[in-house]
Amino acid sequence: MKTILIVDDEIQICTLLTKILSKEGYEVDHSVSGTGALKMLKDKTYDAVFCDYRLKDKEIDGSVLSLKIRELSPATGVIxxxxxxxxxxxxxxxxxxxYDYVVKPLSATQVILLAQKVILHQTLSSKEKSIEHTPPAETPVSTLVSPKGQLSQFVYGNSNASRELHVQIKLIAPTDYSVVILGETGTGKESVAHLIHTQSKRKNKPxxxxxxxxxxxxxxxxxLFGHEKGAFTGAIQAKIGAFQEAEGGTLFLDEIGNLSYDVQTTLLRVIQERVVRPVGTTKEIPVDIRIVVASNEDLQQAVLNGRFRDDLYYRLNEFTVNVPSLRQRTEDLPLFVAAFKQLVETELGRSCGDITEEVYQVFCHYAWPGNIRELKNVMRRLYLxxxxxxxxxxAHLPEELQPAQLQSSSFIPGNEADLKNVSRQxxxxxxxxxxxxxxxxxxEAARLMNIDRKTLYNKLHTLNILL
Incomplete structure (x- = not known):
């Protein structure tokens, strides 16, 4: 039986959370002080701790207590x-x-989901330490076919960041848990989602x-949910939504943070009930799918800012996979270059030359804001x-990767005395x-700079910033 400790100076909250979690089969203890909680933690090991941040103890708040819990029991998940x-x-x-930072009051559903996720996370983390981190040497590159029929490649890599990613995929893929994939633009989040699907029991489904x-x-x-013929202006025929298309398989929702709040509300209901109601009908259709979502922004931050529903986040985030940026895995550049060379040779229908050491050095010192996608595009340009x-x-490198540009604070060439060029830089x-x-x-960048998304795209194009 999994054990949980509740720490809150309000006895009513301790009692309520204890009642909720006990009904779910957990063994639950509680303490109304940080000092008392520490004594309990020394005598007993807990799988998870729910701890209030503002405790009445003079020297122990939630921050101090969470640090002490990490020292006493690193395997315990703290919320x-x-x-x-x-x-x-x-x-x-x-x-x-x-593990998480949540805002009170908590609903019973939220408490149960949090308990399930933190215990799952701790269990998988402990298993991760016992799994060999090196992927099979004979398969450093796994060939995938995307849903659009395009040939793509997933390179496991040999860096520590890549090995950790591989272990996370290997652990979560066989389960049926929902997954949140986080990573910068161009890191290959859809490839990771596809790899999770191909290693799952749903691999033969869409x-x-x-x-x-x-x-x-x-x-x-x-x-997402489909519509009936005539449901709205322009609906000249019925449409099956993505949830029904993915029946029995995996639905991957990329950049989920961009969904409007009302669509998030509808999505939450569909995930909870596992039924969809196409626009223009009252008929509910059962669906059996696994949901994997991705975002290049911190969804926890979006929740705190009120832009993403907290209950939807908790429902989706049964496990998180973090995809490292290319800057975090420069050791894998030779593997990526080799894989993309093979891909470009197939696209061009001819053999291509090798990358010189000078070009590799440039690659290693470049920031790669567009990550692996940018590298793939650069490789296509080089060989073309x-x-x-x-x-x-x-000499074949694009302007922004020329060594002289990388040595300056800006990649934009021009006369330093030219006011127009200074402004551009x-x-x-x-x-x-x-x-x-x-x-x-x-x-988010457009919002912070007080411009619309279209204006930002135009500036990226004008300034030759590849993302």
């Missing part, structure tokens, strides 16, 4: 509760290693991918401009700084 949310405190606590960032508020409901079997040199640097700050989420 910090608060009635006064603060983003800075949330970030600090997450960095300290807590894998359906939907880009939520491209869905308008009006079309999202129809695309080079002749058959001729070595690829720095400042704009380039500002856009890159903001993009890095928001983990290359273009919608």
């Amino acid at each position: 910090v509760m608060t009635g006064y949310p603060d983003v800075r405190i949330a970030i600090q606590l997450i960095k300290q290693g807590i 894998f359906v991918a939907i880009d939520c960032g491209s869905l308008s508020r009006e079309l999202a409901t129809s695309e 401009l080079s002749t058959d079997n001729a070595p690829v040199t720095t 400042a704009e380039y640097k500002k856009i890159l700084d903001v993009l890095q700050q928001v983990r290359f989420n273009k919608s």
